[in-house]
Amino acid sequence: MATTTEIPVTLNKDEILRYSRHLIMPEVGMEGQQKLKAARVLCIGTGGLGSPLALYLAAAGVGTLGLVDFDVVDYTNLQRQIIHSTADVGRKKLDSAADKLTAINPFLNLRTFDTRLSSENALELFRDFDIIADGTDNFPTRYLVNDACVLTGKPNVYGSIFRFEGQASVFATEDGPCYRCLYPEPPPPGLVPSCAEGGVLGILPGLVGVMQATEVIKLILGVGDPLIGRLLLIDALGMKFRELKLRKNPECPVCGSHPTVTKLIDYNQFCGIRGEEKPVGNGVPEIQVEELKRRLDAKEDLFVLDVREPHEYQICNLGGHLIPLNDLPKRVNELDSSREIVVHCKMGGRSAKAVAFLQQSGFTKVHNLAGGITAWSDRVDPKVPKY
Amino acid sequence: MSKIHIPTPLRQYVGKQSMVEIEAGTVAEAMNGLLMQHPELRRHLYTEEGKLRAFVNLYVNDEDIRYLQKEETAVKEGDNISIVPSIAGGAA
Numbered sequence: 380m381a382t383t384t385e386i387p388v389t390l391n392k393d394e395i396l397r398y399s400r401h402l403i404m405p406e407v408g409m410e411g412q413q414k415l416k417a418a419r420v421l422c423i424g425t426g427g428l429g430s431p432l433a434l435y436l437a438a439a440g441v442g443t444l445g446l447v448d449f450d451v452v453d454y455t456n457l458q459r460q461i462i463h464s465t466a467d468v469g470r471k472k473l474d475s476a477a478d479k480l481t482a483i484n485p486f487l488n489l490r491t492f493d494t495r496l497s498s499e500n501a502l503e504l505f506r507d508f509d510i511i512a513d514g515t516d517n518f519p520t521r522y523l524v525n526d527a528c529v530l531t532g533k534p535n536v537y538g539s540i541f542r543f544e545g546q547a548s549v550f551a552t553e554d555g556p557c558y559r560c561l562y563p564e565p566p567p568p569g570l571v572p573s574c575a576e577g578g579v580l581g582i583l584p585g586l587v588g589v590m591q592a593t594e595v596i597k598l599i600l601g602v603g604d605p606l607i608g609r610l611l612l613i614d615a616l617g618m619k620f621r622e623l624k625l626r627k628n629p630e631c632p633v634c635g636s637h638p639t640v641t642k643l644i645d646y647n648q649f650c651g652i653r654g655e656e657k658p659v660g661n662g663v664p665e666i667q668v669e670e671l672k673r674r675l676d677a678k679e680d681l682f683v684l685d686v687r688e689p690h691e692y693q694i695c696n697l698g699g700h701l702i703p704l705n706d707l708p709k710r711v712n713e714l715d716s717s718r719e720i721v722v723h724c725k726m727g728g729r730s731a732k733a734v735a736f737l738q739q740s741g742f743t744k745v746h747n748l749a750g751g752i753t754a755w756s757d758r759v760d761p762k763v764p765k766y
Numbered sequence: 767m768s769k770i771h772i773p774t775p776l777r778q779y780v781g782k783q784s785m786v787e788i789e790a791g792t793v794a795e796a797m798n799g800l801l802m803q804h805p806e807l808r809r810h811l812y813t814e815e816g817k818l819r820a821f822v823n824l825y826v827n828d829e830d831i832r833y834l835q836k837e838e839t840a841v842k843e844g845d846n847i848s849i850v851p852s853i854a855g856g857a858a
Contacts, residue, residue, distance in 0.1 A: 427855075518854045541853040544774040562852040564820035577775065579855055612850070617784070623828050623850065705778055705806075 388417045388442070394486055398440050411600045412440055416486075418599040421445035421508035423496055423524055425476040427584030428514030428538050428591060430462035435592040436512075437480040437487050441599070444480065445490040445508055448472045455766075459581035496520055498643035501527040510598055512536040512591050518565040519646035525550060525558035526643055529634045536594045538587040543580040545587040545613035548606045548625065549594050551634065555607035559640075560628035565650045583615050663734040666721055666746040668754045684714065684722045686733045687752075691725065695752060695763045704729045707736060716742045723748035723755075725766070768796050768841045771848040779807040793824060794837040796847055811849070821852045 390398070390412060401407040407415075418441050422429050425448045436444055452460075452467045452475050460472075467475035473491040480489055490507075494500060496515075501523055505511060511533050513524045521539070528535035528551040535550040537558065551557045590611070597603045612621045633640040674681055683699035685692060692701050702710045704724070714720065720742065724730040727750050734747045748754070756763040767787040772780050780786060786803070790796035801808050811822050818824065824831045825848040831839045841847060 516855050518852070521854055539853045540855045542774045544853070546850075546853060561823065562821050565854075566819070566821040566852060577855075610850070612848075614784075621828075621848070623825050623848065624830065626830065626833055628832075 388413045390416065394440070397484075397486075401440070406602050407600060411602075414599050414601075415440045415596070416442035418510070419443035419445070419508045420510045420512060420595055420599075421447065421505065422512045422514055423447050423520070424514035424516065425460075425462060425472045426450070426456065426514060426516060427459045427540065427579065428588040429512075430460045430476075431585050431588035432512055432514055432538075432592045432595075433476060433480055434462055434483065435589060436595060437484045437489075439592075439596055440484070440486070441595075442486075443488045443490065443508075445492065445504070446473055446476055447492045447494065447496050447504065448476070449493060449495045459579065459584050461585065496523060498523060498646065501643060502531060505531045505533055508533065510534050510536060510595055512538075512595055514538065514588065514591070517650075519650045521558065522565060522649060523643065523646045526633050526640055529557050530641075530643070534598055536591050536598070538584075538591040540579055540583045540587050542577055543583055543615040545583055545615070547587055547590045547594070547611045547613065548609060549598070552605075552607050554627070556625045556627040557631060557634045559633050560631045561610065561625055563628075563632065568651050580615055583613075586615060587613060663731050663738065664746045665749040667749055668759050671721055671748060671755075672759045680718060682715065682718045682720045684720055684733070685724070686722055686729050687724050691766070694766050695756075697723065697752060697755060697763075699723065704733055707733055711737070711740055714742070716744075719744040719746075721746050721748055723751050725751045726753050727751045767843065768845045768847055770796060770800055771846060773849055773851055773853075775851060775853065776807060776810055776849065779810065780804045790841055792837065793826060793831055793839045793841060793847060796841055797824070797837070823850045824848070825850060 398412050401412050402409055420436055420441050422433050425433060425446050433444060433446060450472045452463045452470050452472055454468050456463060457465060462479050463472065463475045473493055477489055477491055480487055492504060505527050511524060511528050513521060513535055515521055515524065525535055534552045537548045537550050539546045594606055597605050608625050610623045610625050629635050632638060683697055685696060685699035685701045686704040686707065688703050689701065702713065722730040722733045722745060727747060730751060731747045734745045737745045752763060753765055756765045767789055770786045770788055772784055772786060777784060786800055788796045788799040790799055811819060813819055826834065826839050826841055827846050831837065
């Protein structure tokens with residue numbers, strides 16, 4: 380259904396052998412395998428979701444696979460981004476992914492786009508593909524992918540994860556709902572933690588990414604019941620799967636009967652993000668790690684408050700007094716407002732909120748440790764592990 | 767009793783529970799009961815004007831209450847109410 384190419388696609392002898400387990404199944408067969416070969420799928424991101432997605436689509440014989448990524452493989456990616464290996468740390472994710480995918484299937488026509496998906500390039504990029512698979516990790520790009528799918532009429536095979544919970548659906552098919560029918564607006568920044576802050580169980584993107592791959596293949600073959608109009612909720616901890624009905628919202632701003640979004644917009648602005656999404660200091664007083672080190676060495680009277688979670692404290696700590704940010708309002712009486720307090724967390728974001736809260740509560744001598752314990756590890760004591 | 771399913775990002779505001787049981791006749795009553803027990807949850811679900819936030823959906827069983835009687839949707843013994851916020855994770 381989703382393929383548009385007119386050129387007859389044939390399989391050679393090697394391909395017939397390679398895909399034999401597909402070919403002997405009536406639901407795929409020669410016709411289905413030819414559809415797979417003719418199909419053009421664009422994966423946005425080659426991270427947690429994109430890894431299994433791209434690997435399985437390549438193995439299954441999807442003829443043209445596009446990858447969009449601008450990132451470099453990082454050591455912390457390896458816990459879940461299984462397309463990348465330890466030796467790839469520091470390489471471009473696209474190069475690393477391309478090696479694995481072409482090794483799995485040399486018949487693959489791989490197209491890599493070394494760029495950040497944006498309102499300027501999305502429509503152009505989507506034009507040459509039949510199906511878009513969204514493996515991104517942030518709200519601006521999710522809304523961008525959705526809107527670009529609606530505007531170009533391409534299905535959006537969606538997956539999203541947080542800690543040990545996932546969501547999957549197929550949006551923006553001709554008669555089905557889109558992501559904005561489900562969530563007209565994104566949460567304001569800071570209200571929903573990212574995976575970098577909240578963590579994610581490593582197998583979960585595997586589970587959800589393979590579901591996305593399954594949906595892509597079903598759409599290409601035109602078999603089964605795709606997740607159109609259904610939101611699958613995955614709870615890996617309880618190993619429970621629930622399904623919710625999704626309806627096309629007639630008042631949807633992008634796919635409704637009177638759309639107000641008729642071209643791509645500024646999605647960072649839409650999601651309330653100005654400039655780069657970096658941990659911000661909120662304008663609270665800051666102290667640098669070098670200065671903290673110098674003052675602690677000089678035995679100055681400084682009280683170090685750690686507002687991370689107990690399990691983070693177990694990974695590494697500076698010997699500070701631990702009160703998780705969420706507990707601070709009810710445990711503020713443990714602090715002495717006459718003493719000078721330095722607050723830290725992992726990167727400086729949560730501690731900035733804690734400093735702002737303490738200032739509102741009447742504390743005057745509080746500082747935020749800029750860059751958190753990560754900066755301490757980078758610039759003062761490399762023996763402190765980073766996580 | 768109706769069961770309210772709490773999604774992972776919000777469990778920290780309800781004493782780490784994944785499900786809360788509430789005696790209620792409508793979704794509004796159930797949510798009020800939940801917020802009475804866990805007032806910190808309110809700002810994550812509702813705007814200052816008391817409107818359900820646009821990135822949070824409420825379901826009774828598998829139906830979105832926006833397509834039922836919204837927060838006046840009746841709930842009966844054993845019904846499952848789900849709070850389903852948007853999550854974005856995937857690559858990073």
